[in-house]
Amino acid sequence: MTDPAPRPAVRVRELRRVFGDRAVLDGLRLDIARGEFVALLGASGSGKTTLLRILGALDGADGGEVLVPEARTVVFQEPRLVPSKKVLANVTVALPRGRSGHGLRALAEVGLERHADAWPATLSGGEAQRVALARALVREPELLLLDEPFAALDALTRLKMQDLVGELCRKHRPAVLLVTHDVDEAVRLADRVAVLRDGRLVTDEPVTVDRPRDPGDPAFGALRRRLLDDLGVATTPQPSTAPERTEVGVI
Numbered sequence: 001m002t003d004p005a006p007r008p009a010v011r012v013r014e015l016r017r018v019f020g021d022r023a024v025l026d027g028l029r030l031d032i033a034r035g036e037f038v039a040l041l042g043a044s045g046s047g048k049t050t051l052l053r054i055l056g057a058l059d060g061a062d063g064g065e066v067l068v069p070e071a072r073t074v075v076f077q078e079p080r081l082v083p084s085k086k087v088l089a090n091v092t093v094a095l096p097r098g099r100s101g102h103g104l105r106a107l108a109e110v111g112l113e114r115h116a117d118a119w120p121a122t123l124s125g126g127e128a129q130r131v132a133l134a135r136a137l138v139r140e141p142e143l144l145l146l147d148e149p150f151a152a153l154d155a156l157t158r159l160k161m162q163d164l165v166g167e168l169c170r171k172h173r174p175a176v177l178l179v180t181h182d183v184d185e186a187v188r189l190a191d192r193v194a195v196l197r198d199g200r201l202v203t204d205e206p207v208t209v210d211r212p213r214d215p216g217d218p219a220f221g222a223l224r225r226r227l228l229d230d231l232g233v234a235t236t237p238q239p240s241t242a243p244e245r246t247e248v249g250v251i
C-alpha cells in the first residue's frame with residue numbers, strides 16, 4: 001500500500017465570491033503544500049486581495065470549499081503598525097504576555113533588534129515593513145499570506161526585502177501565498193507561480209529556473225514572457241542581454 005498524499009496546507013475548490021453582479025472569484029481551485037512558496041499574479045482588480053482575505057478569514061466566500069491552517073498571518077502592502085506602541089510591543093502584540101524574548105529574536109531575524117525601543121514613526125518604510133514581517137513570523141504561522149508587501153518600497157529596498165523574505169521562508173518553512181503584480185518578483189521567489197484571471201487560475205505551474213535566480217537567465221526570460229502573455233500583457237521580443245523590468249500596469 002502506498003502512503004496517502006500528504007495533507008496540503010491550503011486546499012481551495014470551486015471558490016466563488018460575488019460583489020454586486022460580478023463574480024470576482026468563480027470556480028477557483030488552489031492547493032499549497034506545506035512549506036511551499038506560491039506567487040499569485042494578476043492584473044489590478046482581478047481579485048488577488050479578495051482571495052487572500054478569504055484565506056486569512058478576513059472575508060467570507062459565497063461558495064466552494066476553503067481549508068486553511070489555524071495558524072496563519074497576513075502582511076499587507078502597508079505595515080499597519082500601532083503608532084502608540086514601540087517596535088517590540090508591535091511585534092509581540094498578538095502573543096501571550098511575557099514573550100518579549102520571542103519578539104527580540106524575530107526582530108533580530110529582520111535585522112532590527114537595535115530598534116526594539118523605537119517608535120514606529122521613526123522608522124523608514126522598509127524598516128516598518130520588516131517589523132510587520134517580524135510580527136507575522138513571531139507567531140510561527142503554518143500559512144503566511146503576503147499581499148503586495150513590497151509594492152510601496154523603493155526598488156533597492158524592494159530587492160533586499162525580497163531576499164530577506166526568501167531567506168526567512170526557507171528557514172521557517174511556512175506555506176506562503178505571495179500576491180504580487182510584479183512578474184520578476186514572482187519568478188525570483190516562488191516554487192510555483194499562478195495567474196488569476198477572470199475569477200480563476202489560468203496558470204498554475206512550478207518554477208524550474210535554477211536558484212539563485214538571475215533575471216538574465218534565458219529560462220527566467222522565457223517564463224516571464226509566458227506569464228505576461230497569460231496576464232494579457234503584450235510583450236515585444238527583447239534582446240536576451242537586456243532583462244526588462246515587468247509589471248502589470250494599473251488600469
Ligand SMILES: Nc1ncnc2c1ncn2[C@@H]1O[C@H](COP(=O)(O)OP(=O)(O)O)[C@@H](O)[C@H]1O
Nearest residue numbers: 019020024042043044045046047048049050051
Ligand atoms: N468589499 C467589496 N465590495 C465591493 N466590491 C469589492 C469589494 N472588495 C473588492 N471588490 C471588487 O472586487 C474586484 C477585485 O478586487 P481585489 O481583490 O482588491 O483586486 P486585486 O487585489 O487583484 O487588485 C475589484 O473590482 C474590486 O472593486
Ligand SMILES: [Mg+2]
Nearest residue numbers: 048049050147
Ligand atoms: Mg490587491
